[in-house]
Amino acid sequence: MAKSLRSKWKRKMRAEKRKKNEPKELARLKQALATDVKAVMDDMQDIATVVPAAEVKQKKVDVDGDAEADDGKMDLDGKRNKKTHLDENGQYPTWMNQRQAKKLKGKRHAKKGGKFKNKKNMAW
Structure with a gap:
């Protein structure tokens, strides 16, 4: 793409x-x-604690041993419902856009018994 005279000059x-x-x-x-x-x-x-490289390598091996004990799983979103993607406060994840959240919310409310409920039972 970058084949223009300006890009060549730059x-x-x-x-x-x-x-x-x-x-x-x-x-x-x-x-x-x-x-x-x-x-x-x-x-x-x-300013800081200086640790020799040998000790750091030794600690790294110990940390890896601990990580294998709990299968290396991260429990960042452990409190999040996998089906609705809601956390304990009813919030969607930050990566989810508004359209996806609205779609999931619609599915959730449809299962409860309808999308909108008319309180006064009026036709319009």
């Missing part, structure tokens, strides 16, 4: 911009890698 200009900025990016990357990692880690220990 692609060309982006390529030239990349060429122009490449030395700056490379210098910035080398500077970031050249910083003293030990000093950064010491600063990080003041």
Whole structure:
């Protein structure tokens, strides 16, 4: 689709911009890698708890073992009715659009005994 002159020109200009900025990016990357990692880690220990990689891997294995015990099921929508998609507060899920919700509501009310009930029993 992108074959117009404008898009070709924009692609060309982006390529030239990349060429122009490449030395700056490379210098910035080398500077970031050249910083003293030990000093950064010491600063990080003041802010957060630093855990060695071996312990993290060991904990990950333990977590996976727990996940297999409960079959890996997530209970996010465990309180939601599977047939009507309503939760305990009578709310539909956020992903459901209004048309789908209205359709389900119509089905639900049709089963109760009619779509609309005329209170005064008038013809119109």
